Amino acid sequence: MATPCHIIVEGNPAILYASRNGTPAKVLPRLNRFLEIFAEERETAGEYCDTPECLLAQVVVRFGFEICEDDFSNLRVGIQYHRDVEYLYSIASDYTITVWQPEAQYRQNPSQGLQACRQVASEVMAENAKVTGLRASDR
Numbered sequence: 733m734a735t736p737c738h739i740i741v742e743g744n745p746a747i748l749y750a751s752r753n754g755t756p757a758k759v760l761p762r763l764n765r766f767l768e769i770f771a772e773e774r775e776t777a778g779e780y781c782d783t784p785e786c787l788l789a790q791v792v793v794r795f796g797f798e799i800c801e802d803d804f805s806n807l808r809v810g811i812q813y814h815r816d817v818e819y820l821y822s823i824a825s826d827y828t829i830t831v832w833q834p835e836a837q838y839r840q841n842p843s844q845g846l847q848a849c850r851q852v853a854s855e856v857m858a859e860n861a862k863v864t865g866l867r868a869s870d871r
Contacts, residue, residue, distance in 0.1 A: 737819040739763070739791055740846070743784035747813060748791060751806035753799050754819050756831055756852070766795045767827045787823065813842035820849055 737754025738747050753759070770790060774783065788809070796807050813820075820832040831852040838848035 735819070736814065736817045737821060738813065738817050739788075739795075740820060740822045741784050741788045741791065742822065742824050744788045745811055746788055746809050747811060748788065748796070749808045749810065749814050749817070750796070750799055751808075754817070756819065759799070759819070759821060760829065760831075762798050763791075763795060763821065763823075763829060766791070766798075767823065767829070771827050783825070791823075813838075813845050815839055815842045819852075820846060822846060 734752045735754040735758075736749065736751045737759060738749055739759075740747055770787060774780065774786075779786070792807070792809060796804065800807050815838075817834060820834070822830045822832060824830070832846055832849035833852055834842075834849050838844060841848065
């Protein structure tokens with residue numbers, strides 16, 4: 733199953749699009765682990781300048797490498813929301829992830845972005861955590 737998704741970083745207008753492997757069960761364990769490392773590296777280095785730009789770049793390089801499984805043709809960065817995505821992952825400035833699913837109005841006009849999506853219920857997130865082996869503290 734393809735399951736396209738977007739990854740959005742707060743404060744950065746660019747949007748990552750992956751045309752497959754975008755289910756929470758695939759994305760969340762990897763993205764949470766990556767964000768934990770990214771936050772530690774930023775803290776250790778004392779780097780806080782340009783964090784949204786740096787974060788998106790590293791999501792593309794580091795996280796993209798894992799999610800693409802050596803086929804980078806399904807990974808793109810742009811400023812347009814894609815109509816076909818099943819999930820949108822929004823990364824806040826505190827590195828928390830919110831998962832969204834498009835509603836009918838998003839499908840009609842994807843440029844509405846997260847405003848035309850509904851947040852995935854925490855129960856769904858908890859169920860995906862069980863499937864992937866995430867601990868509650870990892871979410």
